[in-house]
Amino acid sequence: MVDGKSPEWLPPGFTEKFKYKNGRKIKYYYNVATGEKYHSKKDVISATTGNVSHGTPQTTNDDNGFSSNNKVDAISPEPNDSPDPLPSGWTVEEKHETLEDARDQLTRFYSRAAVARYLNSVHHANTTSLQNKLDNVDEPLPDMSLQLSMTSAGSEPEKKRKMALSSRFVASVSTPADGLPPGWIKEIITSKSGSKIRRDPFYTDPVSGHVFRSKPDALRFLKTGDIRYCASRPKTRIISN
DNA sequence: GTGTTCGGCTG
DNA sequence: CAGCCGAACAC
Structure with missing residues (x-):
């Protein structure tokens, strides 16, 4: 509980990622299985509780840029x-x-x-x-x-x-x-x-x-x-x- | 997407 | 209790 390195609320299959836009740090959650990304904790929770298996809450994409190369948005x-x-x-x-x-x-x-x-x-x-x-x-x-x-x-x-x-x-x-x-x-x-x-x-x-x-x-x-x-x-x- | 506020964790 | 900072909220 003390270490916030791993969000416990985060369902399995999700990873925490960061992106920098205009100098602003943005955290989002990435579902490895479906490739969806969520901007807030609420989104992840509502998405996972409502539809665990597969539901495309945001982008109805079967294939997108995530497919072939997962260039991790590593911070520079x-x-x-x-x-x-x-x-x-x-x-x-x-x-x-x-x-x-x-x-x-x-x-x-x-x-x-x-x-x-x-x-x-x-x-x-x-x-x-x-x-x-x-x-x-x-x-x-x-x-x-x-x-x-x-x-x-x-x-x-x-x-x-x-x-x-x-x-x-x-x-x-x-x-x-x-x-x-x-x-x-x-x-x-x-x-x-x-x-x-x-x-x-x-x-x-x-x-x-x-x-x-x-x-x-x-x-x-x-x-x-x-x-x-x-x-x-x-x-x-x-x-x- | 950007600005603002809230809330909570830590020392 | 004060400081700090992430995240939610709102525009």
Whole structure:
């Protein structure tokens, strides 16, 4: 139960496969016997419980690309093996023979980025704009920039005061990210779903504008320079400077 | 297919 | 309890 390497719920004959589309990791389940693939656990379960032997729930194909050659969708761990979503303006010099070569180039790239980051952080100079306009705040406000926004769950754009208790509001506190290069912003997004209060941290790179869901993700990007290695694809917010 | 949220596992 | 991340959900 502890090791999630083998999904127990997965019926025999099924294998777990991964595919990378647009930098997003997609897991799907592949039925070796029939060649069908399913995107979610539900699909597999409903398909297997309803019709165990043979039923073609999705594609009614007797023969498709799976027949002759099962080219396993092996993930490419090397950054130089798949088309990189390089931003315009960046060019790939050559294909690297060794890892060190690639690493050297990455280092250059990161030096540059580091410089940009540093300059950016200095330019901002930690603008601690303290604005607490909240009336029903029961939490101690930190002396950092606080931003509050709320979304009306229903269709009432009014009465924002008491709504904080019944609707989902989002408050974000921005603080300099800890354990990351200067300039990075850590945001604690406080949201309310149902009656549960969530506090999720996000990390924003001021240079690229990527907002990472976790510190490890941010570190991964810093280290490899490729968001493909992140556990979750970061949203990219434009930096208004 | 893409973005968003939820929920749960782990340290 | 907080952080992280997969997966479900929704657009």
